Amino acid sequence: MNKKMELISFKLCPFVQRAVITLKYKQVNFDITYINLNEPPEWFKEISPLGQVPVLKVGDEVLFESSVIQEYIDEVTPPSLHPQDPLVKAKNRAWIAFGGDLFMLSHQLIHAPNEKAFNEKLDTLKGRLARIEAAHSGEAFFNGNEFNLIDAAYAPLLMRVDLILQNTGVDLLSECSQLKAWSDNLLKIKAVEESVVEEFAELYLGMMKNSNGHLASLL
Ligand SMILES: N[C@@H](CCC(=O)N[C@@H](CS)C(=O)NCC(=O)O)C(=O)O
The missing domain is CATH 3.40.30.10 (Glutaredoxin)
Structure with a gap:
């Protein structure tokens, strides 16, 4: 390179x-x-x-x-952060695509205008998160004890889920103990901590406030 x-x-x-x-x-x-x-x-x-x-x-x-x-x-930039087994790698790619849709859903949750719309989005999001919980290795990271590309792909979502919990009390991972542990592990990795601008939390909460949706009323 x-x-x-x-x-x-x-x-x-x-x-x-x-x-x-x-x-x-x-x-x-x-x-x-x-x-x-x-x-x-x-x-x-x-x-x-x-x-x-x-x-x-x-x-x-x-x-x-x-x-x-x-x-x-x-x-x-070898060595690769993808698992070597083609089947595991292919499955990770599918879950990474799945994670992209969750970014969109979490955005819709923030913008849900009232409690009814919010609860509908919340149910959908929690159902999707339960799917990832079922696919997770139960170890420190998604596939096991090594940090892979899929971990980098999910950390942004888990960072936002954590900010939502800390600031509104809404716990998207209440039924996902493995994802909770995964989130704790990911959020203390230096590359994850340093992946956003210093004022990120402020900007994210500001966006939530400006959306004036149901979640903003819980801030
Ligand atoms: N599938 C794309 C999605 C990227 C995406 O939605 N980016 C948003 C910002 S977070 C964007 O650029 N939105 C502007 C637009 O869609 O006009 C990817 O994985 O890179």
Whole structure:
């Protein structure tokens, strides 16, 4: 790997955070450029096929889709953080995609306008989390005692779940003891701790307040 990578980011984006964790965990020297997604600059619209972050610039090339970006970073900085067994690896990829949908659901939970809509989203999210609980190894990390790409992919969600618990008392993991332990393990990893800007909690809670939904009323 010889070209310096540049990650295009939005400070609150969990998908970008997957890439940051992978870069930091693998001790890659990279640049990060933050944009305002509400007013994206012209240069960003030109390089991002979907108008979404993350985008990873590698020299003149551009990559998009967080899981693909994670895999690219992993491949150019061996040894791999993917398990070797093709079946386990394939299953992890599927659970990583599943995790991406959970980012969207957690966003919808925050924006649920009233208690009824909130409870519906809460049930859906808890049901999905129970699925991951059932697939989890029960060890320190998803597959066992080693930190893998899938752990980097889920840490952004678990960081937000923890912030929701600390600030509203809503416990999304109340029936998921393995995920609770997993979250504790992930949130103290340096690459995870340093994967967000210093003011992240403030920004996240600010977004929650601005949404003026049911969850904001519990703050
Ligand atoms: N599937 C994409 C999702 C990325 C995504 O939804 N990013 C959000 C920010 S967190 C975004 O750029 N939204 C702007 C838009 O969709 O217009 C990935 O995994 O990278």
